[in-house]
Amino acid sequence: MIKEAFNGLKTAWKGLSLTLQHFGAARQSKKVKGIKEADYFEQQSGIATVQYPHQQLPVPEVGRYQLFVEMDDCIVCDLCAKICPVNCIDIESIKATDAIGKTSDGSVKRLYAPKFDIDMAKCMYCGLCTTVCPTECITMTPEYDKSVTHISDLNYKFATMTEAEAEEKRLELEKQQAERQAAKLAALKKMEADKK
Amino acid sequence: MNFYLIYFLVAISIFGFIAVFSLVSVYAERKISAFIQDRLGPMETGKFGWLQTAADILKLIQKEYIVPALADKVLFTLAPVIIFVAVYLGFVALPWAPGLVPAHMNLGVFYVFAIISIEALGILMAGWGSNNKYSLLGAVRSVAQMVSYEIPIGFAIISAVMISQSLDLQVINYNQGVLATEQIRFFGVYNVNKIGGFLAWNVFQAPHLLVAYVIYFIASLAECNRAPFDLPEAESELIGGFHTEYTGLRFAFIFLAEYAMMFLVAMLGVTLFLGGWNTPLPNIGSLHLADDTTGVFWGIFWLMSKCLLVVAAQMWIRWTLPRLRVDQLMTLCWKVLTPIAFACLVISGLWRLLIVG
Numbered sequence: 001m002i003k004e005a006f007n008g009l010k011t012a013w014k015g016l017s018l019t020l021q022h023f024g025a026a027r028q029s030k031k032v033k034g035i036k037e038a039d040y041f042e043q044q045s046g047i048a049t050v051q052y053p054h055q056q057l058p059v060p061e062v063g064r065y066q067l068f069v070e071m072d073d074c075i076v077c078d079l080c081a082k083i084c085p086v087n088c089i090d091i092e093s094i095k096a097t098d099a100i101g102k103t104s105d106g107s108v109k110r111l112y113a114p115k116f117d118i119d120m121a122k123c124m125y126c127g128l129c130t131t132v133c134p135t136e137c138i139t140m141t142p143e144y145d146k147s148v149t150h151i152s153d154l155n156y157k158f159a160t161m162t163e164a165e166a167e168e169k170r171l172e173l174e175k176q177q178a179e180r181q182a183a184k185l186a187a188l189k190k191m192e193a194d195k196k
Numbered sequence: 197m198n199f200y201l202i203y204f205l206v207a208i209s210i211f212g213f214i215a216v217f218s219l220v221s222v223y224a225e226r227k228i229s230a231f232i233q234d235r236l237g238p239m240e241t242g243k244f245g246w247l248q249t250a251a252d253i254l255k256l257i258q259k260e261y262i263v264p265a266l267a268d269k270v271l272f273t274l275a276p277v278i279i280f281v282a283v284y285l286g287f288v289a290l291p292w293a294p295g296l297v298p299a300h301m302n303l304g305v306f307y308v309f310a311i312i313s314i315e316a317l318g319i320l321m322a323g324w325g326s327n328n329k330y331s332l333l334g335a336v337r338s339v340a341q342m343v344s345y346e347i348p349i350g351f352a353i354i355s356a357v358m359i360s361q362s363l364d365l366q367v368i369n370y371n372q373g374v375l376a377t378e379q380i381r382f383f384g385v386y387n388v389n390k391i392g393g394f395l396a397w398n399v400f401q402a403p404h405l406l407v408a409y410v411i412y413f414i415a416s417l418a419e420c421n422r423a424p425f426d427l428p429e430a431e432s433e434l435i436g437g438f439h440t441e442y443t444g445l446r447f448a449f450i451f452l453a454e455y456a457m458m459f460l461v462a463m464l465g466v467t468l469f470l471g472g473w474n475t476p477l478p479n480i481g482s483l484h485l486a487d488d489t490t491g492v493f494w495g496i497f498w499l500m501s502k503c504l505l506v507v508a509a510q511m512w513i514r515w516t517l518p519r520l521r522v523d524q525l526m527t528l529c530w531k532v533l534t535p536i537a538f539a540c541l542v543i544s545g546l547w548r549l550l551i552v553g
Contacts, residue, residue, distance in 0.1 A: 001531065001532065001535070004532070005532050005536070008532075012516075012517060015516045015517060016512065016513065016516050016517075018516075019232045019512065019515060019516040020512070022231070022232050022233070022234060023228065023231045023232050023512075025234075026230075026231035026232075026234065029236075045234075046234070047231070047234050047235065047236055048234045048235070049234075049235050049236040051236070051239065
């Protein structure tokens with residue numbers, strides 16, 4: 001019994017001295033450092049807390065956080081929407097009557113995008129959309145701290161066109177298609193007339 | 197008339213002390229636990245979070261009193277009052293400095309020991325009155341624990357009382373320093389009436405009291421339901437134990453009682469074993485350190501420092517050791533602490549008869 005009691009006290013003291021060491025080490029905090037820094041693993045003792053809004057850990061360069069689309073460079077090819085495993089990208093396109101312009105890497109833009117929505121509430125941050133994009137207009141930003149008061153605010157709208165503009169472009173496309181149809185019919189009639 | 201005014205003043209100042217002590221020690225406990233676990237603890241409310249507990253108590257005061265529909269209303273309402281009053285009344289007999297004691301009692305030790313046992317009744321009332329299985333389990337555990345640990349704590353106290361030959365806490369205090377009225381001897385041999393200091397403390401007058409103090413300390417942790425003996429509260433299994441159903445100010449009073457109890461048992465232990473308000477500095481030759489550091493102010497200072505150190509040790513233990521199982525709790529009490537405490541008691545008797553006598 002004495003041995004047991006003595007052993008109990010001994011092991012209790014072992015634990016107590018361990019906590020006392022940590023209590024003593026709490027005089028200093030670990031520095032907020034990124035994992036890439038050379039002495040990251042040197043900091044073994046001290047307070048580990050990162051006081052988040054006041055202090056922030058550095059974000060890795062290739063981190064996968066919030067999505068962003070540079071609409072000027074988008075050719076509305078719809079590849080990102082197709083590869084997305086969770087279907088969080090919703091794109092609508094209108095054919096332009098003529099080439100609209102060029103992106104910064106020289107691709108020709110032929111489609112308007114009246115709707116380019118990314119629902120970040122659905123997004124699983126796989127980054128596939130950024131790899132398939134031919135013009136690299138959809139990217140992941142280092143921004144990770146995003147909170148909203150309503151879930152619909154997480155549906156990011158990137159389209160730059162107004163509804164009126166989109167309607168105008170649709171009408172233009174219809175008009176052009178109607179003209180082409182008329183021209184086609186006229187050509188057909190002419191061919192039939194020539195045969196006779 | 198003045199008579200009553202002093203009564204009220206004493207009562208209010210004890211309550212004020214308990215309230216301030218609880219606020220400070222809750223903050224200290226949160227900080228100590230944080231530092232032990234490599235965290236920072238409260239940091240946002242005020243500089244280094246020092247206003248955190250004040251904010252907590254303000255929140256608790258504003259909260260609604262909820263009485264469960266099937267609770268026993270009388271028991272449920274009375275329980276926090278009994279729990280708090282039992283601990284509060286315990287402070288009455290404890291001396292703070294030479295000549296400074298709220299109520300002079302020649303049965304002080306017995307009184308304190310008896311009145312803090314009433315807390316068990318309050319806890320059982322809280323658990324039963326809540327009509328909640330967790331509360332009842334917590335209360336039953338608490339009562340079993342407190343009743344069991346009163347045996348070793350009682351033996352440890354009696355072995356100290358046998359050495360000082362008095363149940364009056366103030367007399368026990370006087371006989372552990374330079375103001376002693378009786379012969380006091382370091383290790384039962386060397387007369388230290390003139391030297392005083394830590395050499396005259398009970399634990400050094402009779403060295404087996406050091407073992408008795410360790411037993412007293414362990415058992416007192418169980419008495420105030422602190423980890424590693426916090427089975428009655430056991431957050432991980434019983435939600436909050438006996439105070440699961442309590443809200444607002446009622447909960448605050450249960451909490452207040454817990455922290456007051458910590459200080460009370462620390463103070464009783466310090467008085468019985470560690471010299472109470474006596475200075476730890478001895479007179480060395482012509483250097484009258486003990487004589488110079490004895491007085492009302494110094495008494496309060498030494499008593500507070502000793503008690504706060506003991507309370508800090510209680511917190512340190514809480515954040516180190518894991519909770520005991522019910523059977524381990526009872527094994528420790530009945531098979532380890534009780535026999536050793538009994539041995540201390542016997543040694544005390546022999547000491548008094550053979551060495552000092």
